Amino acid sequence: MPTGVALRDVREQLFAAAERVLLRDGPGALTSRAVTTEAGVAKGVLHKHFADFDAFLAELVHERAAQIGRLETALRDSAGTGSVAGHLADALIDVFGPVGLSIVGLITFRDGLRARLRRTWPTGIPVLTEAAAAIASYLAAERDRGRLAPDADVDTLALTLVGTGHLLFSGRDGTPPETEAVRGYVTSVLGGALREA
Incomplete structure (x- = not known):
């Protein structure tokens, strides 16, 4: 992941990836690894911006x-x-x-x-x-x-x-x-x- 990428851009990229995984594979397949793989970023990127995976998912729901x-x-x-x-x-x-x-x-x-x-x-x-x-x-x-x-x-x-x-x-x-x-x-x-x- 390049440095200097705005948090908002990372969030949107991760949220879009999560929605794609959710639509394609269902809620059981939605893991932090699946999201970061879908987004094409290192797994640590999600955990750098969110306390844990449920915090990430809660923000996804807030966005919706x-x-x-x-x-x-x-x-x-x-x-x-x-x-x-x-x-x-x-x-x-x-x-x-x-x-x-x-x-x-x-x-x-x-x-x-x-x-x-x-x-x-x-x-x-x-x-x-x-x-x-x-x-x-x-x-x-x-x-x-x-x-x-x-x-x-x-x-x-x-x-x-x-x-x-x-x-x-x-x-x-x-x-x-x-x-x-x-x-x-x-x-x-x-x-x-x-x-x-």
Whole structure:
């Protein structure tokens, strides 16, 4: 590894390598050796920048959760435009893409990672919890614009959409559901709360 490489570049390189290993080989194959080999760096590079492998994985999860934060901003910016069901279907497709599903699987697979994450996420499953918050925020913005019923319980709708999305996308061997199918489920979950023309 050349000297003078910025920590951020090393982190991104290692995170990208970890995601590739996770997608290709599953959570059981994700080791520090597998990550550094995939990244093309010496094993010591990972341990130079992270206290241990679970600390590295916790940071990987934090990075993925930060991406959900950007999704929340995009969703809120789209409020009042287009189709509510369409925006939500796109969000679920983004959240439950191959990397998102793999990260959730990793969290459930590794006890040490879950224990470390509990320090900052005392409840829920990271990524899923952030997705529910992002969707609830978006639904509240749409309710404020009159596109959802004034009494719509946005928190319950968001949790239901995330749970539905997780079940809908899981275990599909790399073949995601069709966008229209996802939109149909979203529309069903929203039910009578949906007021858009």
